[in-house]
Amino acid sequence: MRVSASWLARHIDPADLPSSPDEIGEAFVRVGLEVEDIHPAPEITGPVTVARVAEISELTEFKKPIRYCRVDFSGDRHRYVICGAQNFAVGDLVVVTEPGAVLPGGFAIARRETYGRTSDGMIASAKELGLGADHAGILVLPPGTAEPGDDALAVLGLTEPVIELAVTPDRGYCFAVRGLARELATALDAGYADPAARVAVPDTEGDAWPVRITDETGCPRFVVRRVDGVDPAAPSPWWMQRALLSAGMRPISLIVDVTNFVMLDLGQPLHGYDAARVTGTIEVRRAEAGEKLETLDGHTRALDPDDLLITDESGPIGLAGVMGGASTEIPAPGDLEPGGRVDVLLEAAHFSPTVIARAARRHKLPSEASKRFERVVDPALPPVAAERAAQLLVELGGGTLADGRTDSGGVPAVAPVRMPLSLPDRVAGVTYPRGATARRLGQVGCTVDLDTGPDGQGQIVATPPTWRPDLAQAADLVEEVLRLEGYDTIPSELPAAPPGRGLTAAQRRRRAVSRALAEAGLVEVLPFPFVSDGVWDQFGLDADDERRRTVAVTNPLDAERSRLSTTLLPGLLDMLVRNRSRGAEDVALSTVGQVVQPAATPSAMPDPAVTARPSDEEYAAITAALPAQPTHVAVVLAGHRVPRGWWGTGRTASWEDAVEAARLTGAAAGVELRPRRGERAPWHPGRCAELVVTGTDTVVGYAGELHPKVVEALGLPARTAAAELDLDAIPLRENLPVPRVSPFPPVAVDVALVADETVAASDLADALTAGAGELLESVRLFDVYTGDQVGEGKRSLAFSLRMRAADRTLTGEEANAARDAAVAEATGRHGAVLR
Structure with a gap:
């Protein structure tokens, strides 16, 4: 999120705002926000002046459009410049960089001969002035912004730096200047004026437009305000354009700029519809099979039944919370007759974050709106944002507010949170000043009451604001108090390390196994621990094989691999294929890690409170509900085990090497493993050995050559060998017998x-x-x-x-x-x- 100091000063007492951007950045850091960068003011020197376009001569003898323009300054002063842009006309105010000026990047302006004419300067674009990335046309100033001859640097505010912050997903309210200003005011103990509280939302009679919410889970609230007779050709004032440019957005047109400005200022995304193109009742529902929508970017998208849509009688007119549809797009000024006006329907809604996040990813269509909806938008904002945007369209676009406001749905109730008054002090190990907890929670926006708890001790009863859904338990309130009081005030004291007995026997055994395999020439790797259900078919497992019973990952890193693996081989074989694809022909890999083996009928996982240690019964229930997670050892080999060279042709790795690696693992673990004929997928039934602990009948693993069908399905080298052992199934002998040495010959x-x-x-x-x-x-x-x-x-x-x-x-x-x-x-x- 990018924001300028002048925009922050709209909501904070300017007298309390530091003049240095570095001090502002430090204040943000004190309240837990990360400052990614402070973009200094563009480095511009020399004369950069506002001028009015007096004449335009089209030079048609060249391959591309070229204009020879006369620009007038104050008095009789003027210049002639060459320009290739087409987005300005006679009478427009433009910014002229005169000879001697130096623009960002060391671009020096001088008088030069080009296209058969003398160009005495340059008409600048926003990008050339360091105002943004837009290079599509030159910068045209709205009428009344300045007078010809004025210093453009002062008019454009090019002396102001911009602060860029990295906003974490749990603090969606900071994706708006409203939230950032609140945090900065708290850090500075400065006066703060909530911009949402300054917008008067008058009572109205009737609806602005009929609305029906079919899916209240996906859309708890939907607000519509109508503004008639807006002039789409009216220019956006420079203060608004400058604010958008400082935030990294390109000014487009008045109606679009107003919705973007309100979104950035308050945090509520808005969308404007051409009322003349909306037919019948607006309905918010899920997509139906076979429906399509042409979005504003010109692409026709096949809709998924999980997509939340805005529709009218003609069908879908918008992908909710992501992007509007082309069928109800507000026409550009050039598409209307001169003096044409537009009736605008302003939509301000509250959508489910998960629904919007899935839609944006499904259609690969991230937008500024979806970024905010994914992180939760204040459900109390829709009528405020719609009213603020409507007022701006009336003020700047000459529109008229229509009677009525549609407000379907409402604000969900916010549950109060109870917290012992002394809890922040106990957690931080700091005695905070009296009243600090209540004051800090009030600055966050909570309504705070004091109460006597069941134990007779004082308790805080805080009702979080609607824009802070993350404040759901006492620990969240503690975090806010500690954050605002300053993490730097919490003493950093390392606890004394208690004396220990070193590594456990299991830890020593694991290290011994890893070291033994490495000394035998195998490279230890850390494979990806997640798999897809399809890998078991490639392994040739039976339908009732217990290894198919896996645990799903709630939020997987890879949607195609969303299950915890019951064996180490899938990830290890993936790494073998990856290494072979990068030119490593002779590969010997090993890994030691846990697998997850759920029970056929898992127990329900209890949800104990976090305020105290779980009881013995709860702890036992948690342990019983967890799946078994034994430590396994796996090895894969392909290519030459003994390299070829001048000494000979070498030797290809085979099933014997896998068996020997398994026996070596047993020796490092302190036991002798005896191989015997076995059969288990994915190994070749005739070249598979099961490993048994000598003196017992306990099978602890398998080794041998992989089945040819498995080799083909996974794209492995021919006759790939592998072994996998359950290290936890090998008896752990802490006191190994002393070796008996005989002095007599064998x-x-x-x-x-x-x-x-x-x-x-x-x-x-x-x-x-x-x-x-x-x-x-x-x-x-x-x-x-x-x-x-x-x-x-x-x-x-x-x-x-x-x-x-x-x-x-x-x-x-x-x-x-x-x-x-x-x-x-x-x-x-x-x-x-x-x-």
């Missing part, structure tokens, strides 16, 4: 077992471990053979058994006995025979 014994192909290698390894007993230190598979020598449907698996005793050197007989016991156990369990 004995290695190899065995080759022939078994059915359906027997998993891990099952044979378990049988060997169980049979060998406590002498066995490790089992390692080092060879797999299939062929004629072992028979069809069979395979040979060769294991190396490493044995050691803690108290002696093993003899060959002991080692062989342990080996034979291990083979016997494998034979008994799986029918394996020694090869």
Whole structure:
């Protein structure tokens, strides 16, 4: 929001307003507003003078329109200048930059020869003078603004800086000079005159126009005022044009300028209709299927049933709160006969912020009106703003106020808020002066009463003003008192840090896993945690798969990904695709993070009060209503795991690498994970391993190669491998056993077992471990053979058994006995025979 000091001075006692724009900016900062920039006055030097156009000669021998103009100053002084603009005529007042002047940007004006003539200066546009961005034509001053020969810098107010503020969405009332002036007056303890209170809204009989509100939720209030016989060609006074330019808006015509000025001044968006083009009753309703509307920008828009419309008997005439329709547009002065007049219907309404916000985004049509409606407009303003705009059209456009005013709907009741009188002091840790709380809330606009609370202590009963719907609870009132008293008055004291015991065991385990994967060459990333429902079809999940049961995000960052993910793989695979698209062919990524797994029948979430700690029962209910959020570890690999080079052709990442990454995760977590054959989407059923904690039957994750259909659906590289583990499902061992070190040498014994192909290698390894007993230190598979020598449907698996005793050197007989016991156990369990 941009505002000039002179506009603020309309509502604040000028004697209390600092002369320095920096001091004004500092005052805004004290009450919590952010000053984005202070735009200094345009740097203009030299003669810049008001002149009257005396003659215009059209030079037709050139490709584009060129005018050779005589401009008269005071007395007999005049100059001839070349100008290409067409928006002025003989008799108009213009601004002439004479030779020797220097405009913003170092643009020096000099006498020059051009188009076969001598141009002795330049007729300036608003942009060239630093007044705005409009370069469509030169600046034409309204009649009576000045006299030829006057200093244009003083006439135009070009010595005044403009303050630009960033207004947060929760303070929509500051999207108007009315609200900004109130905040500045509070910061300066200056006198403030509410511009809305200065507008007299007289009683009238009858309606200005018939109105019917069908959707009272979308439009709680709709006001219409009619002004007949307005001259659309009447010029906007310079003070109004200057105000609009300082706010970053371009003056267009009197009727448009009046509605824009009132919107910026009071905060209430207005819209003007040509009464002659409105037929029958105005109705506010939702759009119907198939309806279309041509808006003022010339685009025909297909309407959505959620759109709120302004309609008459002919159909839609406006997209409520966003933009009007072309069918009821007030004609430009050039479209009327000379002296033609227009009857204007002024609309001032109150619309639902969410309805307007959705419409503006749906149609990609942000406007100054929608920006304000999205942030809540004062529902008491419509009759005041309509009356103020009508008065200006009568005063400046020669119109006549028609009898009647339509005011459908009303102002919703505002609930009072109770707050202990001492609460701001207790929250801030500061003893504020007596009466400060009531005084500050009164400056905000609240009606304040004192009462004795149930505990016998003094309480504030504050009724918020209609323009502050955000003041709904005691904490909001506390914030206003602290903000206006000054956050800088609150002492900054760091609480003493209590002694702690360092990281928890779960935190240490998480860091150990991240570090181990990084040391193994995987890059840790933070993928996007939200997914769309369509990703589960790409993953090939069954309709009843529990991973499809997700939690919706109320206000998602991405509308297409509005669900909390139940697995880390979708986000991690997205990052794999993104990295591959940017030229990274060999990718190995890992992540550690929480997933959200709601229950099939979630409990209702209670809504405890914020004035005190929830009770034990409420806390238990909150905990029960929260979905499970376990910590997972995920890994994806594609491309070469061992890079190719002069040393060899390298090695492509495969399902074995994913399994090894999972086992490495288990080792870092302090357990041994045993892989065994598994089946789970989105992995390839024949190349998927489930990871089980050794010594238990607890499955904590899956690893392997992704299914080819999943690879194709997601655009992944062929044979992409992945793993995902539930870290919280792995037993947390805070006191790991001390490693047992034997000083005696090990004995290695190899065995080759022939078994059915359906027997998993891990099952044979378990049988060997169980049979060998406590002498066995490790089992390692080092060879797999299939062929004629072992028979069809069979395979040979060769294991190396490493044995050691803690108290002696093993003899060959002991080692062989342990080996034979291990083979016997494998034979008994799986029918394996020694090869």
